[in-house]
Amino acid sequence: EVDLVESGGGLVQPGGSLRLSCTASGFTFNSYAMSWVRQAPGKGLEWVSTISGSNTSAYYADSVKGRFTISRDNSKNTHYLQMNSLRADDTAVYYCAKHLVATIAFDYWGQGALVTVSS
């Protein structure tokens, strides 16, 4: 059974940093791209970033490019989202998601981690 568990959310001041983790189980982790998707309070879902299974390619939404960095450690079945220069509009629930094939479509989701950016 596939399971994705996020951790690392919390309250951070504007301009601060936070690192989210997503630990996976139930599938061959290094064979699949992984993503982060966020949802601001009362808003829709927004794709944030994707990393390939081989850890050779990373992709970012324009809204986070230059501030967020996605990475993965295939030996730990974990991928990460390093978030720097955080702003109030980064406040959201951050979901990790597994891709079905290549970087196309999501098939499994974590339960989400809340990130609140506020002074």
Place this chain on the structure above:
Amino acid sequence: QTVVTQEASFSVSPGGTVRLTCGLSSGSVSTNFYPSWYQQTPGQAPRTLIYSTNVRSSGVPDRFSGSILGNKAALTITGAQADDESDYYCVLYLGRGISVFGGGTKVTVL
């Protein structure tokens, strides 16, 4: 900037049929965008319904179906049930690792 469009809301009677669409601010949606659909109830993580236009994810009832209709992707719910009341999101794959979500459609069953 590419914008993916969805209806804001729909209402359907129990047992009825509703068709949600997913379009592009400029251009047509085709299978090349690998449209996928996700269901989300308040406070819960999304659930994958459809991928690659019309393939149902494991465990998804066959009352959910996906297609291309004209220049848009579509999700049809046939025989709507009370627990289908949710927000529904489409995603289009733009290539080069980039995915874009639509704004979501709130479906009410009453």
